[in-house]
Amino acid sequence: MSDAWLVLADGTAYRGRAAGAPGRADGEVVFNTSMTGYQEMLTDPSYAGQLLVLTYPLIGNYGIDERVEESARIQPTGLIVRQATDQPSHLRSHQTLREYLEARGVVAIDGVDTRAVTRRIRRHGVMLGTITTDETPEQALARVRDLPGYDDINWVDSVTTPRVYDWSVPLGEGRYRVALLDGGVKRNIMRLLERRGCSVRVFPAGTPAADILALHPDGVCLSPGPGDPRLLDSMVREVRQLIGRVPVFGICLGHQVAARALGAGTFKLPFGHRGGNHPVKDLVSGHVTITAQNHGYAVDPDGLDASAFVSHINLNDGTVEGIASRTDPLMTIQYHSEACPGPLDNEYIFDRFIEMMAAVKGGVR
Numbered sequence: 573m574s575d576a577w578l579v580l581a582d583g584t585a586y587r588g589r590a591a592g593a594p595g596r597a598d599g600e601v602v603f604n605t606s607m608t609g610y611q612e613m614l615t616d617p618s619y620a621g622q623l624l625v626l627t628y629p630l631i632g633n634y635g636i637d638e639r640v641e642e643s644a645r646i647q648p649t650g651l652i653v654r655q656a657t658d659q660p661s662h663l664r665s666h667q668t669l670r671e672y673l674e675a676r677g678v679v680a681i682d683g684v685d686t687r688a689v690t691r692r693i694r695r696h697g698v699m700l701g702t703i704t705t706d707e708t709p710e711q712a713l714a715r716v717r718d719l720p721g722y723d724d725i726n727w728v729d730s731v732t733t734p735r736v737y738d739w740s741v742p743l744g745e746g747r748y749r750v751a752l753l754d755g756g757v758k759r760n761i762m763r764l765l766e767r768r769g770c771s772v773r774v775f776p777a778g779t780p781a782a783d784i785l786a787l788h789p790d791g792v793c794l795s796p797g798p799g800d801p802r803l804l805d806s807m808v809r810e811v812r813q814l815i816g817r818v819p820v821f822g823i824c825l826g827h828q829v830a831a832r833a834l835g836a837g838t839f840k841l842p843f844g845h846r847g848g849n850h851p852v853k854d855l856v857s858g859h860v861t862i863t864a865q866n867h868g869y870a871v872d873p874d875g876l877d878a879s880a881f882v883s884h885i886n887l888n889d890g891t892v893e894g895i896a897s898r899t900d901p902l903m904t905i906q907y908h909s910e911a912c913p914g915p916l917d918n919e920y921i922f923d924r925f926i927e928m929m930a931a932v933k934g935g936v937r
């Protein structure tokens with residue numbers, strides 16, 4: 573097995589072995605603490621432009637099954653693990669992790685002390701880095717120093733659907749017609765809506781509000797997605813047109829965009845929230861749930877319109893985890909109610925969206 577290096581922008585270099593395709597992969601180095609769900613994480617579009625470090629040490633042990641993919645391709649630019657196994661064991665597995673990465677041309681490294689990488693990122697914040705199988709660490713570092721900043725790139729443009737499509741059934745066949753603005757959607761969001769009687773039409777992130785309202789949907793779902801929400805001014809303007817006219821449900825990036833549309837700001841967290849055990853308190857019910865998360869930015873509620881309020885907070889660091897409106901059918905959450913991977917405790921959020929649409933449909937507001 574050939575050598576590979578992980579080189580961070582601060583000059584730290586970790587030697588390991590190639591665990592996927594040969595070559596070079598650049599990105600913002602982020603870590604996720606989930607113990608399972610590597611395939612769901614690998615296909616989550618919110619990892620576009622990032623190198624994903626998995627803190628759980630043994631990865632690949634239950635193999636690969638296309639049916640659990642959250643999108644059609646591997647989204648992070650590369651993968652960093654402590655130990656990738658070539659001997660998976662699972663009834664549905666048809667490939668090893670290495671074969672999967674190689675077949676899709678994705679560079680990966682194993683044999684890295686991922687605990688050390690994670691501690692470095694926790695202390696110094698996320699930074700750019702590269703995985704390389706054909707350079708010295710010095711050559712790689714020179715290249716990393718020339719990379720464009722992760723926060724300066726509109727990553728949504730690279731993952732949003734290029735065309736409108738209906739998920740599983742044509743719009744109108746379900747009990748509720750949901751328009752979904754795709755900033756980098758995960759399939760389980762559509763599956764959970766479908767299971768609750770919704771037909772879902774998926775739109776490119778840049779779709780004007782007027783085109784969506786013309787279809788008279790029962791509700792609009794704003795999906796998760798990669799990158800800095802400050803770059804999404806035009807989406808924010810369109811979402812402002814939707815709020816108050818149709819029930820709106822924002823998840824993660826969708827939450828950030830809706831919050832901006834209501835006057836709030838966003839800022840970058842030092843090393844983000846990525847994992848399956850983040851405690852969130854619902855300030856309305858007082859209930860605490862354990863949530864799946866994957867985000868690097870958070871909402872600054874300063875400036876939030878008086879019609880809106882912070883509905884959920886993170887119990888680790890007190891950051892905003894959801895907003896709601898006093899006057900309009902609007903709810904948003906910063907975490908991943910769709911899990912995949914992660915705890916299933918938060919699917920009730922989808923029931924709330926259904927109730928919100930039902931109330932508006934039935935004229936009860």
Ligand SMILES: NC(=O)CC[C@H](N)C(=O)O
Pocket residue numbers: 618795796797798799800801823824825826866867868869870
């Ligand atoms: N999963 C997401 O939607 C992530 C939202 C946003 N790109 C962030 O990193 O904060």
